[in-house]
Amino acid sequence: MAVRFFHTSDWHLGQFFHNHDRDYEHTQFLNWLLAQIQQKQPNALLIAGDIFDVVNPASSAQKQLYQFLTDAHAIAPHMQTLMIAGNHDSGYRIEQVEPFLAKFNAKAVGIIGKQDGEFDLDRLLVPIYDADKNIVAWCLTLPYLRSAEITGLNENTTNSQNAIAYLHQQLIAEAKARKQPNQALILMSHAHMQGGETSDSERPIVIGNEEALSTALFDDVIDYVALGHLHKPQKVGQEHIRYSGSPIPLSFSERNYKHQVVEVTIDPEADEQNHCQYQAHIIPRTVDLIRIRGPLSELITTVHALPKGEIDNLNARHFLEIEYTTDAPPPVDLRQQIELALPPNRYRLLRIARIYQKATEQNDESHKVDLAPPTPEKLFLSLWEKMGYEQDESVKRDFLTLLEAAQHDLDQKAH
Template structure:
């Protein structure tokens, strides 16, 4: 029996980009995804974490998710929607609405729990996927983002984070093998940073103990597909069946050239040839463009004048614009005014104007920014090292990020 599902992740509903909300772009994506569900009629939709951008999302972001689940169920009543919590989500929060989710054939796994006998609760993590006739066609092994404090000590074998992660995967896969029938597939869904995968600058660092990334060796050969979340660039990791779907919209200018997509996967466990596993990228139309203009200061106005000039009535549909100009001389005092007069009044949202120095163009670039975005803790940490005349030490940086992640998690839990 063939299992047919869609793999997506890292929606980051409720995200603000340089103080601009992204609700319009997310709505356009979700409407597009609903159209795909109506046409494809998959057995399942897998959302591999970071559903929301923060652990305490705005009511508008929550409404977007629940309206989508309602509409998706109406279009494909047999389709299951399976979600896991990412490092931006509150695992407890997304599980709180389980009675509501069940009415729309949806399920969320947010945290790792123990049974009354203090054993790892594997039943919660192993979710059957059914076809339209209610036959089990696959088992989904759901692993939300694994926080060190929540998994270390879950058994006698889990004395540290690394052993805890290995133990969880091992136990879950052993149980899945015991339940699996020959005509059923095994799908593992996880929110993690895998070794060898390419990152962008918009992902919050995940540091697990002293290891920054997990090995694909955790995945047994019996696993037919690994649906990953966390990294925003669509990519496979090592093997064709281990994949990040990527984010549906660009979350920073480092994602400017990403081909955002949802993955359509079909697995026929009864076959042993190349037709056993099929994967197709469904490219997501970009409703709002990210435009970066880079040129010498003397050419800047000419380059801006070449941009499309027609207006866009809806503010939320206007394109994001970033400008970097090359010059050693100080900019004119009215530079921003000149830029705004050159651009059409209602087409672009100007986010940043940055100066690049010509003498450093081929070495270390310096920037003079007209930008009031607050620095991140990571950038402050690195700048302190540089002010002391040193390059950031790798071990110190890793320890700092570990402390930062723990502090952020504690703060997020207190807010939730």
């Protein structure tokens, strides 16, 4: 029996971009996704983590998710929505509303869970049904793996690397035992895989000093691996191991991504050529991220030549970033000149940054002047360098491990 599902991830509901909320763009995406669900009527919708942008999302972001689940269930009552927690999510929080989710044929797996001194595999294996309530697939759900949740269980989990391998082995073995010949196996995980291409908006994932995981964790019996965390849609090593990517660009480094939802059809009884079929549905871009980069002498002319046409809704106006090069000090009224040259009511000017001429010639962005607040990682590395120490990857990994542990403690306190 064939199973058809949508693979999506990294919605980051509630994100603020240079103090501008993204509610309008997310609403447009969710409305578009509802239209795809109504047309295709898939068996399942998979959301592979980072549903929200922060562990304590605003009520408006939570309302967006729950309104979407309500609307999706109304137009496709047989469709299951399966969600896992990403590193931006609180696993405890997304599981708290389980009774509500069940009414809309939805399920969230936020934490691994333990039972009788072992991983609770039963809660991680979710059956996917067809309209006649036959099981057509099993979804192996692996939320973001925090060291504190997966180590210290037994002799096989003495450190994070061993624990990750052991968890995958146990979960896949249990799935094999339950699987019937006409059922597919789908593994959904929020992780950074080796060989994946990153952007600058992804928070580093570090588990026990090892950031990127190997695709060797996935047994050949797995028909499809639905990954979350990296925002660029991409395959990792093999055709059936994929990141769907984020639905909207979450930073300027993602402005050229072809954001998409992946439609996957698996027929376990078909021949190898027709076993798995993929179709990428490109998500319409409602708000553009535009970057102007060039010499100061040409800047005002370039800005004035931008496409015109007023956009009434402020939240639908395009984001604009300007980076200019100059050897001389810029005029004190540069921002005012730029704002006067901009076509009215079409753009939101987020940032003006100066790049020193020598840095441009060397293709080196380290000299870029940027007043954006530093991340904890950048702040630590800056202080480390100011103290006279050399850059050390092992120190960086240790710091990120501590940061991840602190975030876990905050999640537990919030819970």
